[in-house]
Amino acid sequence: MSKIILGGGLSGLSAAYYGINKFPYEVITLVEKSDRVGGWLKSVRQDDGSIFEQSARTIRPSGEAGANTLQLLNELGLSHEIVPVLRNSPAALNRMIYVNGNLHILPNSLGSMFRKQKPFSKPLYRYFLNDVVAAKKKIVDNDESLYSFVDRRFGTEIADYLISPMVCGICGGDAKEISVKFLMKSIFEKEQEYGSVTRGLIANFLNKKETAPREPTQLEQRANAEKWSVYSFKNGIETLPNALRKDILSKGVKIDLNQDIQEIEVHKKSILMKRTDGTVLVANHLISSIPALNLAPLLKKDHPYLSDILSTFETASMCVVNLKYNKKLLRQDGFGFLVAPKENLPLLGVIYDSCCFPHEDSTILTAMLGGFKFNTYFNEKTTAEEVLNIALKNLGKILNISDQPDNFKVSILRQCIPQYTVGHSKKISLIENYLSDNGLALSLCGASYYGVGVNDVILSAKKAIDEL
Ligand SMILES: Cc1cc2nc3c(=O)[nH]c(=O)nc-3n(C[C@H](O)[C@H](O)[C@H](O)COP(=O)(O)OP(=O)(O)OC[C@H]3O[C@@H](n4cnc5c(N)ncnc54)[C@H](O)[C@@H]3O)c2cc1C
DSSP: OEEEEEBHHHHHHHHHHHHHHHHSSSEEEEEEEESBBBBOOOOOTTTSSSSSSSSSSOOOOOOHHHHHHHHHHHHHOGGGGGGEETTSSHHHHHHEETTTTTTEEEOOGGGGSSSTTTTTTSSSHHHHHHHHHHHHOOGGOOOOOOHHHHHHHHHHHIIIIIIIHHHHHHSSOOOOBBBTHHHHHHHHHHHHHSHHHHHHHHHHTTTOOOOOOOOOOOHHHHHHHHHHEEEEEETTTHHHHHHHHHHHTTOOOOEESSOOOEEEEOOSOOOOOOOOOOEEEEEEEEEEEEEHHHHHHHHTTTOOHHHHHHHTTTTEEEEEEEESSSSSSSSSSSSEEEGGGGGGSSEEEEOHHHHOOTTTTEEEEEEEEEEOOOOOHHTTOOOHHHHHHHHHHHHHHHHHOOOOOOOEEEEEEEEEEEEOOHHHHEEEEEHHHHHHTOOEEEEEETTSSOOOOOOHHHHHHHHHHHTO
16 A cells, blocks of 8 residues: 655645554655755754744644644654743733834733723723624625624724734735634634624533543643743754654655656546656555645646636735844834734734844844735735835834844745635535545645644644544
8 A cells, every 4th residue: 555645845744744653564655846845834044043934933832733733743852942932921922013003012911901902992892792782694605704704793993903914914814805714713603603702602601511631742731831822943943844854754754856746647546646757656545735726737637626626725925034133123022013904015014033032132023025915016026125125114114123134034935825715614615525425545634725824734634644
């Protein structure tokens, strides 16, 4: 028996890891387009020891997916590499938004929910009371945009000042297009069933079924005891794909690099994959972790229905600008700030890396630009220099930083982040039904399907392997 894993990003590497552990006697081949594994995850160490992250930089320890990643890190022996941001640190407490031409710290304690705090025109608790009185509305097709849901239940200021910037920060997306199920699936379903979020939560509390307590793993216990908000690694986030690569190679997984796969045949019990030199790999099952838009053309000939659905998945592009200044420049410590889309800026937000993970007497920032606004401000011809200038101009305007950076790196990441627009979960059901009705030797994992974050793509790989 043999399996092929298509795509060597974090999800493909995780699928190979779980796959070889579950099927130690099988031939497992990981096939990757580029000359390295890790996908978007890339940590570039600078001469002075600081690290510039190209994409992801922090991981959340919470929830089912967070616990699963911690378990994986335990198994890979990476516990001692972890650098956490603690919940009581300014980097965890001070999350800011830029709106109406100013930076504002978001309410971050129970007390602050009862105080009027700009940019909100009333204390936060009053927006939540709005949910109790807001009219019940049955949503056709059981999906709507995050913006519309939050606007309906909690009011426009929560939608504009909290949810819209948050969606920009998570996926560079437009809350008016992204499905409510992307972030609020369970509370949306409760609201639809009980008429309001509050009633739904009360009903949930009263009907709560006892679930068997789960023994937290050693690392989860440490994360809870030390109160981690998020974490990264001493040598950057690429520590994780590097460790996975080393582990799967030692267990016999073959890694086939520089293979930009353009042709596959997926049957009921077999798959054929044409390599770039024309040779054909044959296996009993394919686990595809590549983006849906890349998979769509590969399935066009044999499975046009599946291909058509996959080709409707949307993505956004981003520019990431890492900046280092050899002095302290920030007036307010914090995680960073997100820009409310109504400000109409190319900037999505800025992460204060040197507050999260202090590095000598320097200021390290990462500006994220573009996302759903990419085509408004950038195009195919945009150069790294233009992106840098736009980032610096915005930092000047918002943070009053007029210094030139002592070091910088600009990355233009095209189609780097999936957009789970309204109707995403319906498409996933159609795909799952097609695969099971036809008994195809194909499973899907990766950022296109079941969540866009690091934890999600690892868990999606685990579930794909568990189901085999
Ligand atoms: C700017 C940015 C910031 C982010 N920040 C965070 C964060 O702070 N925290 C967090 O949790 N998540 C974050 N994420 C999300 C996180 O980076 C992704 O969840 C994760 O990297 C996706 O991994 P993946 O394996 O699903 O996909 P990818 O990394 O896209 O890997 C897919 C792989 O498939 C290969 N491939 C594609 N087509 C083919 C083909 N035809 N043949 C062979 N190989 C192919 C590609 O070369 C690639 O290596 C961020 C993402 C971005 C873009």
